[in-house]
Amino acid sequence: MVDSVEQGAAATDGAAVRTVLDRDIDTRAYPKYAEWRRLCEENPAMAPFVIMKLSLTCHGAVISPRAMERLQQDDYRFGTRAGEDDEANSFDIEFDGRSTTQIMPGAVVLRDGTFVYINYGETYADPYLLDYDAELGAFVLRESSEQDPAIDIVDFVPRPAIFGRRTSRGTLMDTLVDVRPQKLIFTAYRTCHFWDHREQCRFCAFFTKGHEGPAVDPEDLYETVHAALEEPGRFSELYLSGGTDYEGAEPFAREVDRYIRDLQAMGRDFPGRFPCQLMAPAYPKHLLERIYRETGITSYSADIEVWDRERFRWLCPGKERVVGHDEWIRRTVDAVEVFGHGNVYTQVVAGAELARPGGFDTVDEALASNLEACDYFAERGVNCLFIVWRPHRRSRLGWQPMAPLDYYVRLAQGFHDIRRAHGLICLDDDYKMCGNHPCADLERMDEACWS
Ligand code: SF4
Numbered sequence: 001m002v003d004s005v006e007q008g009a010a011a012t013d014g015a016a017v018r019t020v021l022d023r024d025i026d027t028r029a030y031p032k033y034a035e036w037r038r039l040c041e042e043n044p045a046m047a048p049f050v051i052m053k054l055s056l057t058c059h060g061a062v063i064s065p066r067a068m069e070r071l072q073q074d075d076y077r078f079g080t081r082a083g084e085d086d087e088a089n090s091f092d093i094e095f096d097g098r099s100t101t102q103i104m105p106g107a108v109v110l111r112d113g114t115f116v117y118i119n120y121g122e123t124y125a126d127p128y129l130l131d132y133d134a135e136l137g138a139f140v141l142r143e144s145s146e147q148d149p150a151i152d153i154v155d156f157v158p159r160p161a162i163f164g165r166r167t168s169r170g171t172l173m174d175t176l177v178d179v180r181p182q183k184l185i186f187t188a189y190r191t192c193h194f195w196d197h198r199e200q201c202r203f204c205a206f207f208t209k210g211h212e213g214p215a216v217d218p219e220d221l222y223e224t225v226h227a228a229l230e231e232p233g234r235f236s237e238l239y240l241s242g243g244t245d246y247e248g249a250e251p252f253a254r255e256v257d258r259y260i261r262d263l264q265a266m267g268r269d270f271p272g273r274f275p276c277q278l279m280a281p282a283y284p285k286h287l288l289e290r291i292y293r294e295t296g297i298t299s300y301s302a303d304i305e306v307w308d309r310e311r312f313r314w315l316c317p318g319k320e321r322v323v324g325h326d327e328w329i330r331r332t333v334d335a336v337e338v339f340g341h342g343n344v345y346t347q348v349v350a351g352a353e354l355a356r357p358g359g360f361d362t363v364d365e366a367l368a369s370n371l372e373a374c375d376y377f378a379e380r381g382v383n384c385l386f387i388v389w390r391p392h393r394r395s396r397l398g399w400q401p402m403a404p405l406d407y408y409v410r411l412a413q414g415f416h417d418i419r420r421a422h423g424l425i426c427l428d429d430d431y432k433m434c435g436n437h438p439c440a441d442l443e444r445m446d447e448a449c450w451s
Contacts, residue, residue: 030143032059032128033151039409046413049114050441052152054408056108056116056141057388057438060124063105064146067132067139071105076156079103080164080174106157106179107435115157115181115435119390130154157181161231167223176216176224183237183433184228186221188262189255190214192243194318198396201305201316203352205392207243214243215258218265225266237433238266240297241279246322255280256287263295273298277345277428282323282331288338299428301345302332304384306353307373314358333380341381342424347437348373350411351389351403363407371414378422385429385437386411408438415439420446 027034036055040048063071070076080103108116108130129142133150140150162173178185191214192207194200221240228235240262248254259278267274277299278291288300305319306312312325319328335344353359353366360366370386377384388408391400416439419426425448426440427433434440443449 030148032126033143035405039405043409043413046409047112047114047442047445049110049112050412050438051409052110053114053116053441054388054412054438055405056118056128057390058402058405058408060122060127060390061108061118061120061130061141062124062127063120064129064131066134066146067130068102068105070132070139071156072102075158076105077103077159078106078157078163078179080172106159109155109157109181111153111155113181114431114441117436119392122390122392160228160234162224162227165227167217167220169217169220171217171220173224173227176220177228180239181432181435182235183239183435184225184235185239185241186216186224186262186266187242188216188221188240189242189245189258190216193245193247194243197318199318199321200396201318201349202396203305203315203349203355203389203391204396205394216262218261221262222265222268226269229269236275237428238274238276239279239434240266240276244281244318244322246281251322252281252283252287256283256291260291260294263291263297267296270296272296275299275428277301279303279345281319282328282335284331285334285338288331288335292338298339299343299345300335300339301347301429302328302335303347304328304332304373305347305349307348308353308360308369311353311358311360315352315355329376332377332382336381342383343428344381345383345385345426345429346377347385347387349389350386350408352397354403355389355391355397355400363403366403367407367410367414370411371418374415374418378418378424381422381424383419383424383426383429384415385426385439386415387436388438412438412442416442420448423448425449 032055036051039051043051104120108118110116129144129146131140131142131146133140138153139155141152141154142148142150157179160179165173167173176186190207192200195207225238240259245255246252259280263276263278266276273296276297278297279301282302306315309325313320332344332346348370350370353369354363360369374384391397391402393399425443426437429437429440430443431441
């Protein structure tokens, strides 16, 4: 990566950039960088960018004032104005330390296109610094301070053309979407009823503010999709999700009715099926058949969150009460008969299974449990992925130490290898679509993805 910083510097009119190679480096002064180098050496088959993504996710990053200033300009400004920015974060996670007059930027993009989702402004123990080098005309990653040499050139997701536009009902489109690399994420229901009776997943910090009238108007969804399609080449997949609403004539009936209305609206511009994933609870098969029949979506994700049965019951009490661990898995597998092999997904919140007081005692136990999950699902045509659990003070688990970076590196390689052995490719959740799954990022090296 460092060699490439120099290449990047050369590509910017030869402007000088100090890199970690410019001096006889004492790696003890740059422990995150040293850890990354060690992991690259220990895992030569793994893309260094994916290891850097994991390192950035685990250690976190803060943005220097000069980078923040550059990110407020039109090409990067990731919202419409201060104040509305909080609305634009559709999952409503709250952040500390961000000036209310400045707009939160989009995700970091590494030079190979790897997307890194960082909770900017969170309180990190020892975060990286995302800085801007005006002489170079580029953003750079540093160990901790503006005086540290650059580790690499980085970029941020550019501002989408729909930001600042309003629907015919006056809704700011920024407030309806979360923009991933090529995927538009809609949160159509902005509360989760598991929170009503303190049954929320213990790691969850979504929807902490609550919303009056949480359901988004389907016409707003339609108009936002329609507008997004006007930006050539920007988006290639849609995604719909929301908090859980298990009410209705049978559990989830009201939610399924609403999702069908939403998905029909989002698909109005498409003549047949359109690339779209619904991330929702594990529904019984007859409800899934209805969704597939009455909408044009191609993919479905029912997130198990935690594979181990006892820890699922502890960490996901709402899901356990309304569906149950074994039934959740059975329904997820059954969904393959509706959506097809490789078009059904699930994910675990990796690291939560190690949380105190009820989690596994060792990383090896956690790793074995999660690999078992991935293998079980892969054998049945389900893509099982993981996201990195970042403890949050507003969740029931509160602040806790994270699992070590080495754990996530092993997990990424293990998940990738299992899925590849079963001929599975995460077309709906790869680095170009969601970008939130380090294991899926590794697929770019696979021959099966080149055709
Ligand atoms: S289902 Fe669980 S993770 Fe999802 S919003 Fe509700 S409490 Fe949070």
